[in-house]
Amino acid sequence: MVKTYISNIKNLLDPEENPILLKDIWNSRKEKILSHKTPSGRKQSLGSALLLQKILLQNNLKSNDIKIGKNGKPEIEGICFNLSHSDEYVICSTSEKPLGCDIEKIRQVKKGFETRFFTEREVLYLNQFREDKLNQFFRLWTMKESYMKMTGEGMTLALNRFEFSFDNEIKVYRDGILCNCFIKEYEIPNYKISVCSEDFIFADEIEIINLF
Numbered sequence: 001m002v003k004t005y006i007s008n009i010k011n012l013l014d015p016e017e018n019p020i021l022l023k024d025i026w027n028s029r030k031e032k033i034l035s036h037k038t039p040s041g042r043k044q045s046l047g048s049a050l051l052l053q054k055i056l057l058q059n060n061l062k063s064n065d066i067k068i069g070k071n072g073k074p075e076i077e078g079i080c081f082n083l084s085h086s087d088e089y090v091i092c093s094t095s096e097k098p099l100g101c102d103i104e105k106i107r108q109v110k111k112g113f114e115t116r117f118f119t120e121r122e123v124l125y126l127n128q129f130r131e132d133k134l135n136q137f138f139r140l141w142t143m144k145e146s147y148m149k150m151t152g153e154g155m156t157l158a159l160n161r162f163e164f165s166f167d168n169e170i171k172v173y174r175d176g177i178l179c180n181c182f183i184k185e186y187e188i189p190n191y192k193i194s195v196c197s198e199d200f201i202f203a204d205e206i207e208i209i210n211l212f
């Protein structure tokens with residue numbers, strides 16, 4: 001089953017000023033956290049590490065065993081997981097099968113921005129919406145990201161090589177061929193969250209985890 005966990009990091013302190021917060025974090029991650037130039041980048045990086053550590057512990061796995069795979073996707077033997085962060089939230093999804101997750105805070109975007117990221121068919125779909133277009137934009141954005149993160153290709157996958165269709169159910173086509181993956185969305189006010197997995201059983205609700 002695909003499970004998704006969320007933590008609010010608004011009250012997390014900046015680890016650069018509070019290095020004690022890094023005491024239980026695995027070594028390579030400490031460097032990564034401190035390499036971020038902004039307090040919010042460091043807090044997101046620390047928050048997602050803390051959330052992942054809690055989840056790995058529940059599965060009897062150790063964060064020291066995390067390896068960075070091709071194109072930068074963190075992985076561990078024993079469970080599939082993926083992380084995402086946006087503004088004051090971090091999320092982590094887990095499953096026995098490959099998966100990717102994405103959270104985005106809904107924010108204003110420039111007019112016509114959609115043509116930069118989405119295929120013609122996806123843009124046509126978005127243009128059906130008026131008041132709700134921004135919501136739908138970020139909904140589709142998180143879906144596309146979650147697919148790119150499931151495969152692990154990330155930015156190396158051109159955004160026009162795969163597209164979503166929304167007829168009766170959500171489907172993903174890559175180079176015109178239907179993909180074996182499923183999408184689940186979760187609702188958090190002002191944010192969009194999508195999880196894409198080869199596993200088709202998803203937890204109904206996102207689980208809130210307190211980090212401290």
Ligand SMILES: CC(C)(COP(=O)(O)OP(=O)(O)OC[C@H]1O[C@@H](n2cnc3c(N)ncnc32)[C@H](O)[C@@H]1OP(=O)(O)O)[C@@H](O)C(=O)NCCC(=O)NCCS
Binds near residue numbers: 045085
């Ligand atoms: C790095 C990328 C995988 C996601 O970046 P992002 O959306 O800025 O960031 P998110 O918060 O959702 O995810 C970051 C996490 O993904 C994980 N990740 C990194 N590389 C990954 C990869 N190749 N595949 C899957 N997950 C990856 C990491 O755990 C990372 O968090 P961490 O650095 O704290 O460990 C990459 O796909 C990207 O930059 N995408 C942007 C593409 C784009 O232009 N999208 C437009 C809308 S479709």
